Amino acid sequence: MRPTEFSTRLVAPGENSSQDDCWPHSAGALCSGSMPELAEVEWYRKQWNVGLGKKIVDVRLDGRNRVFRGTDPRELHRRLVDEKFLSSEARGKRMLFKFSSHNWLGIHLGMTGKIRVESGNFHPNKHDHLVLYQSERALVFTDSRQFGRVRFHHGREGPDWWDTGVPEIISAEFDQRFVDRFLDRHRQAPIKSVVLLQNGFSGIGNWMADEILWRAKVRPSKRTGKLTRHERAAIFRATKFVVRRSLETLGRNFTDPPKNWLIHQKWRREGVCPLHRTLLRHTIIGGRTTAWCPRCQK
Numbered sequence: 001m002r003p004t005e006f007s008t009r010l011v012a013p014g015e016n017s018s019q020d021d022c023w024p025h026s027a028g029a030l031c032s033g034s035m036p037e038l039a040e041v042e043w044y045r046k047q048w049n050v051g052l053g054k055k056i057v058d059v060r061l062d063g064r065n066r067v068f069r070g071t072d073p074r075e076l077h078r079r080l081v082d083e084k085f086l087s088s089e090a091r092g093k094r095m096l097f098k099f100s101s102h103n104w105l106g107i108h109l110g111m112t113g114k115i116r117v118e119s120g121n122f123h124p125n126k127h128d129h130l131v132l133y134q135s136e137r138a139l140v141f142t143d144s145r146q147f148g149r150v151r152f153h154h155g156r157e158g159p160d161w162w163d164t165g166v167p168e169i170i171s172a173e174f175d176q177r178f179v180d181r182f183l184d185r186h187r188q189a190p191i192k193s194v195v196l197l198q199n200g201f202s203g204i205g206n207w208m209a210d211e212i213l214w215r216a217k218v219r220p221s222k223r224t225g226k227l228t229r230h231e232r233a234a235i236f237r238a239t240k241f242v243v244r245r246s247l248e249t250l251g252r253n254f255t256d257p258p259k260n261w262l263i264h265q266k267w268r269r270e271g272v273c274p275l276h277r278t279l280l281r282h283t284i285i286g287g288r289t290t291a292w293c294p295r296c297q298k
């Protein structure tokens with residue numbers, strides 16, 4: 001990555017840099033959208049569970065839409081009809097849905113993608129790019145800005161694009177050694193930018209990264225190469241904790257994370273540190289608005 005991508009500058013609270021820097025719940029004036037991170041992705045993945053074990057009776061899609069880039073939508077259509085929806089899993093920000101007769105559907109929600117269920121007589125709207133009809137319901141993928149992606153794979157083995165070799169944060173493979181090695185590869189970059197890299201911190205996005213660094217008491221603009229061993233350990237522990245608790249709340253039923261988390265203050269104009277009520281600062285790092293506490297994070 002080029003060094004310029006890690007440039008930092010100060011911004012006033014509320015001077016939001018981009019639409020993806022948002023919190024879906026306490027949205028308000030500062031936010032206009034939200035980009036799903038691993039806990040939201042996990043929640044969306046489960047929305048189609050109601051159709052598990054049931055046949056797909058029809059498929060509706062607009063194959064010219066760019067969410068199907070790199071995929072043959074006609075093959076998707078032809079192969080999925082009459083097959084059963086068997087299972088699904090999520091990795092980082094990606095989802096994989098398995099169907100009978102060795103058919104696989106990958107979905108990345110991008111910035112505005114959503115997964116939902118409608119009734120069996122549902123008529124797709126402009127942004128409903130893929131609808132899998134079952135006899136009693138419709139499994140819908142919607143994406144207004146079309147940064148999301150739908151991929152199809154047919155084969156006895158799962159798709160090769162699914163196995164990236166990057167460990168899930170909740171797995172045992174994501175350990176201090178893995179994190180240390182990853183941080184060593186990005187010594188010049190500010191730590192905030194590094195925690196957003198998907199080939200190390202799979203599924204972490206803007207709000208989780210801020211939560212992790214606040215909890216670890218590390219200033220987001222700090223050069224990764226300057227982190228002490230103690231700070232690296234704190235980042236590792238905070239990453240595991242934030243991911244686990246987010247999956248238990250947001251990922252389970254879309255309830256808010258604990259009240260004493262930074263996220264509840266992050267987008268407020270007068271947001272304060274949950275620990276001692278100091279006003280939060282907002283800085284743009286690597287193009288992303290970053291909230292942090294000047295007292296806690298050195």
Ligand SMILES: [Zn+2]
Pocket residue numbers: 273274275276278293294295296297
């Ligand atoms: Zn603080």
